[in-house]
Amino acid sequence: MPLIVALFRKSRVLLLSALAANVFSAALGVLLVALINNAVASPDLQFQGGVPLFVGLVLVLFASGVWSQNLLNRLGAHIVRELRCMMVRRVLATPLATVEALGSHRIYTLLTSDIGNLSWAFGMVPVIAMNAMIAVLGFAYLGWLSPLFLVATLALLVFGIGGTQLLLQRMRGLFEENRRRYDRLFRHFGSVVYGGKELRLNRGRAQYFYNQQFQGTVDRLFETGMKADLFGIVSNNWNNLILFAVLATVLFAAPLVEGAGREVVIGYILTLIYLRGPLNSLVGALPAFSRGRIALRQFEDLDLPPLREAADASPPVAAGNWQQLRLEGLRFSYPDQGDDYTFAVGPIDMTFKRGEIVFIIGGNGSGKSTFAKLVTGLYPAAAGSIHLDDVPIDADNLDWYRNHFSAVFSDYHLFDQLLDAEGEPPEDARVKRYLEHLCLDHKVHSEAGVLSRTDLSAGQRKRLAYIHTLLEDRSLILFDEWAADQDPVFRELFYRELLPKLRDAGKTLLVISHDDRYFGLADRLFKFENGVPRQLPIESITSAPLARM
Numbered sequence: 013m014p015l016i017v018a019l020f021r022k023s024r025v026l027l028l029s030a031l032a033a034n035v036f037s038a039a040l041g042v043l044l045v046a047l048i049n050n051a052v053a054s055p056d057l058q059f060q061g062g063v064p065l066f067v068g069l070v071l072v073l074f075a076s077g078v079w080s081q082n083l084l085n086r087l088g089a090h091i092v093r094e095l096r097c098m099m100v101r102r103v104l105a106t107p108l109a110t111v112e113a114l115g116s117h118r119i120y121t122l123l124t125s126d127i128g129n130l131s132w133a134f135g136m137v138p139v140i141a142m143n144a145m146i147a148v149l150g151f152a153y154l155g156w157l158s159p160l161f162l163v164a165t166l167a168l169l170v171f172g173i174g175g176t177q178l179l180l181q182r183m184r185g186l187f188e189e190n191r192r193r194y195d196r197l198f199r200h201f202g203s204v205v206y207g208g209k210e211l212r213l214n215r216g217r218a219q220y221f222y223n224q225q226f227q228g229t230v231d232r233l234f235e236t237g238m239k240a241d242l243f244g245i246v247s248n249n250w251n252n253l254i255l256f257a258v259l260a261t262v263l264f265a266a267p268l269v270e271g272a273g274r275e276v277v278i279g280y281i282l283t284l285i286y287l288r289g290p291l292n293s294l295v296g297a298l299p300a301f302s303r304g305r306i307a308l309r310q311f312e313d314l315d316l317p318p319l320r321e322a323a324d325a326s327p328p329v330a331a332g333n334w335q336q337l338r339l340e341g342l343r344f345s346y347p348d349q350g351d352d353y354t355f356a357v358g359p360i361d362m363t364f365k366r367g368e369i370v371f372i373i374g375g376n377g378s379g380k381s382t383f384a385k386l387v388t389g390l391y392p393a394a395a396g397s398i399h400l401d402d403v404p405i406d407a408d409n410l411d412w413y414r415n416h417f418s419a420v421f422s423d424y425h426l427f428d429q430l431l432d433a434e435g436e437p438p439e440d441a442r443v444k445r446y447l448e449h450l451c452l453d454h455k456v457h458s459e460a461g462v463l464s465r466t467d468l469s470a471g472q473r474k475r476l477a478y479i480h481t482l483l484e485d486r487s488l489i490l491f492d493e494w495a496a497d498q499d500p501v502f503r504e505l506f507y508r509e510l511l512p513k514l515r516d517a518g519k520t521l522l523v524i525s526h527d528d529r530y531f532g533l534a535d536r537l538f539k540f541e542n543g544v545p546r547q548l549p550i551e552s553i554t555s556a557p558l559a560r561m
């Protein structure tokens with residue numbers, strides 16, 4: 013519900029204008045029918061007010077129809093835009109561990125299919141208001157023509173609505189079933205996009221994926237969707253049936269009812285036929301509401317944090333001259349995925365000084381990358397504390413703390429827009445110097461900080477990521493296996509020139525590495541085993557002749 017309230021607040025002017033326009037158009041339509049009915053019933057078939065009034069009313073009806081439809085379209089587009097902005101900002105404000113646990117496929121479904129369904133439902137509000145208005149005015153007119161017929165009509169309609177409810181309930185159940193399948197469908201889309209190489213290499217895998225997994229999901233989506241639509245179609249036609257039952261009642265019962273003359277019967281039938289469209293639209297809007305409700309529940313179930321206005325504020329200014337970063341008894345464990353196994357790191361007790369190179373080593377799966385996300389404040393600590401000098405880090409200054417870091421994670425994302433320490437595009441001449449130094453200038457150039465391309469080799473992309481960190485100019489820099497994709501020349505450059513230069517500039521470098529021949533270049537070294545770090549004397553692990561040349 014908070015989402016609906018927020019949406020309503022953001023779109024209230026448009027929503028209320030669309031409502032007003034639609035209701036005006038509806039009232040005009042009913043007025044025109046009543047006037048036509050009057051004319052048909054009059055002995056000389058005279059339209060009161062003559063041709064000018066008729067033409068005038070039709071023109072106003074035309075204009076108000078265009079106006080109200082246009083507002084309706086704008087409302088729909090406006091809601092899609094608002095929802096997209098709102099949801100992307102909320103996803104960005106959600107802790108990384110939560111987003112990872114949800115999985116990218118769920119986020120994609122939310123941002124595409126659910127947003128579409130929710131805005132479709134929201135955009136139906138004025139349509140429903142307009143048609144409800146036509147129905148209310150139409151029924152008032154029917155009541156004025158014959159109260160007795162109105163009672164009979166309403167009795168039949170209540171019976172009809174009962175049947176419609178049953179059908180729509182079945183349809184809702186099927187929609188919910190399909191919504192769960194949409195998450196799976198988006199996971200398959202992910203496999204098509206990101207697993208393209210493996211699927212092309214291995215025909216058996218591609219066939220299994222396509223026949224057993226993908227097609228199974230789309231087939232079930234198709235079957236359930238068809239069934240749900242059938243319930244919708246039956247419900248629409250059921251309403252037609254009820255309407256004709258009402259027409260038949262009026263037509264055949266009229267001779268038996270005193271005072272139900274020709275004028276009343278014609279008026280009744282004309283109005284009911286006019287009401288058929290709006291009533292069908294009202295019922296036809298219900299599936300949109302069902303889908304919207306299901307989508308809304310997805311948004312609410314994800315329990316993304318609400319937007320804080322602080323997110324719009326400019327980034328906090330990092331401490332310029334801190335001297336010590338202290339981790340005490342820090343622990344973190346991944347959420348239980350239901351398989352009785354969760355990996356945990358900690359207790360972590362480490363201190364990093366300003367201007368030192370610290371290597372983090374350890375076997376595969378020992379917790380180095382998990383530590384990287386914990387120390388940068390991306391994963392929340394389950395226990396323990398982080399102090400930057402004497403400032404304890406908590407939820408209130410977490411954003412400030414994170415602003416001290418620049419990182420190239422093992423699963424990094426390469427943005428094509430470069431930004432400097434002030435968050436502005438850097439001078440292209442400066443970028444050119446960095447590109448030349450890393451032998452990338454023949455491949456890439458930058459214009460207003462936008463890299464001309466990022467589709468490069470793994471090693472080259474990592475070098476571009478390194479340029480990002482240089483430009484960001486943060487005091488704490490973390491590299492998670494940066495050199496793993498580099499050829500020997502760039503590996504040498506990284507360990508022997510770039511890292512020491514950054515240290516000399518006062519940066520503290522946390523370097524996750526498997527390159528044991530360079531371990532001797534560290535100022536200090538921690539080894540992770542089963543999630544727990546232990547400081548090792550450099551001499552104890554360096555026998556390589558190249559170390560500290």
Ligand SMILES: Nc1ncnc2c1ncn2[C@@H]1O[C@H](COP(=O)(O)OP(=O)(O)OP(=O)(O)O)[C@@H](O)[C@H]1O
Binds near residue numbers: 422
């Ligand atoms: N997103 C995740 N969700 C749940 N568990 C995870 C997740 N990422 C990692 N793990 C668990 O954490 C363990 C440690 O992973 P981590 O990536 O920290 O190891 P690592 O030391 O960096 O390994 P490597 O040298 O192979 O990069 C893994 O064995 C896995 O069980």
